[in-house]
Amino acid sequence: MVYMVSLGYKNLPRQTTADYLTGCTDENKRQFQDGIDFSQVPKTPEEMEQAYLNSETYN
DSSP: OHHHHHHTBOOOTTOOHHHHHHHHHOTTTOOBOTTOOGGGSOOSHHHHHHHHHTSTTTO
């Protein structure tokens, strides 16, 4: 979850990790952190893959 929050997704209280990650990938459920430029947050599977491959988490 920490990684997804670092991308700009909002951490919602009382959600299981599975529900949170599912919500990040569902365009009808995802929420972004307040004040974030959501155009910079990866939304498609391809954008998420590129963000991960370019992240410190991957390297």
